Amino acid sequence: MIEVINLCKSYGKIKAVDDLSFTINQGEIFGLLGPNGAGKTTTIKMLTTLTKPDSGRCIINGIDVVDHPLEIKRRIGAVPQENNLERELTAYENLHIYGMLHNVTEMKEKIDEALKVVDLWDRRDSIVTGFSGGMQRRLLLARALLPEPPVLFLDEPSIGLDPQIRRQMWDIIRKTKIDGRTVIITTHYIEEAAALCDTVGILSKGRLIALDTPQNLKTTVGEYVVEFLNDDGKLIQRMCQDNDEAHELARHGEDGVTIRKSNLEDVFVKLTGERIG
C-alpha cells in the first residue's frame, strides 16, 4: 500500500504540490491525471526518492521514503518521462548495468525475459541511439521491470508515441500488473487513464481535486454530455446523469445537438473549468 500524507513541494513561489494526500491499494493501477504543470511528475519524483518534499510524508509498504531511501529503492522501479537510457550503449548493456545496480541475480535469463516482454530481444545488441521513440519507451519499461519491483512508477509512459504504438504500450503495462504489483501512472492522456487505471486521481495546480474509479468519476459529474453551438458559435456542453435526461435536454435544444458519453476530460472541465490537453 502507498500512502501520501499532506505532501508539499514548492519551487520558489510556485507550489508544485500543495497538501496532497491519497492512498493507493496494493495491486491496482493508479493514475494521476492532469495537465502539464499539475504536479504529477513532482509527486512521482518525491515518491521515487529523486526529490525531497518540503513537508508531508510518503510511505510505501510501511516504509517512509525520506527516512529510508535505500529500502525504498530496493522495492520500486521507475520509468521517467524523459528517455534516460545510455544512448551509446546497447539495449543489453543498458539492462546489464541497471541489473547490477539493483542486485539482480540470474542476470542473463532475466534480461532476455525482460527484452522479450517488450519485444526487443532481437535488438538486444543494437546501440540505443538507433531506436525509435517507441522502442526507447519499451526499453525503459523493460529496464524498470528487470529487478521485479513490487511497485512500478510510470511517468507519462506513452508520451510522444503515435496511437497504434501507444496501444501496444498499454498492453505491455497491463501485463506488468502481475503478482500483486502496484503500478502508478502519470498521464495527461484521457484515454490512457481510462484504458489502464483502476483508480484515477485528478490533479490541478498541485492539488488533488477528485479521486475515484474512472466510472465513478464520470457518474459523479454526469454520464452523458449534450453539446451544441450557441448563437456566438461557442461550444456549449451540458452534463446529464442518464440517457433520458440527455435526450430531453437535446429535444429542447437547437439544430446540431449531439449526445455522447462523458469522459475524464469532461470530469476535469466540470471540476476546474479548464481543459487538460
Add this chain to the structure above:
Amino acid sequence: MRNSLAWYPIFLKEMLLFRRKLLRLGYVFSAMIMPIIYLGAFGWGLGRSVRIQGTDYLSFLIPGLVAMSSMNNSYSWVANALNLSRLYFKTFQVFIQAPISPSAIMIGEVLAGMVKGLFASLLIIIIGLFISSAHFITPLFVITLLLNCFLFANLGVITGMRAKSHEDTATYTNFFIMPMAFFSGTFFPVDKVPLFVKPIIYILPLTHTNIVIRKSSLDYEGLISLLVLVVYALLLFAYGSRLIRRYSE
C-alpha cells in the same frame, strides 16, 4: 553484488562508453594535442638552451606536463560527463534511484575519471620516454600521479554536481583549472614567482603535485606536499559524497 563493489556498475558504464570513444581517433588526439603543443612550444623551443634545477628544460617539463594532463583529463571528463548526465541526459538519476550509497556513486565516478586521466598521462609519458633521456618514472612518480588523478576526479564530481548548466562548468574550469595549469610549477619552478603570490600558489593542489612528482625520493618537502594532496583528496571526496547524498531535484 556486495556493498563493497556497489561502485562497479557505475565504473563499468563509464568504461564501456570510454571504450567506444577510444575507437574514435578524435578522442585520442584531443587528449594529446595540448600537451604536445606545450612540449613543442616550450620543450623543444627552450629545451636546448635553458637549464632548470640542474637539469635540461625538457626533463623538467615532462613530469609537469604529465601532472597537468592528468589534472585536466581526470577533472574535465568527470565534470562534463556528470554535468551532462545530470542536467541533460538524466542518466545520473538512474544511479540516484538505485539502492547504493552516495559514496559508491562517488567511487565509481572518480575511478572512471582516474582511468581517463591516466590514459591521457600515459600518452605524454610514452612521448616523454622517446624524446627525453631523463628517468622520471619512479614509485613516487606513480603514487603522485594516481593521487593527482584521484584528487582532480573528485573535483570533477563536485563541479559536475554543482554547475547549473553545461556552460557553467567552463566558469569553474577557468577559475580553478586554468590558473593551476600555468602557475603551479608546470612550466617553471614556483620559487621563481614573486613573494606576494607564493601563498596563493601553495594553496593550489597542483603545485604540490608538481613538487612531489619531480622528486626521485621522498624528502621533508615532498612529504609535506604529499600530505597536502592526501588531505585535499579526502576533503574533496567527502564533499562530493555529501553533494550526492543531498541530491534533490
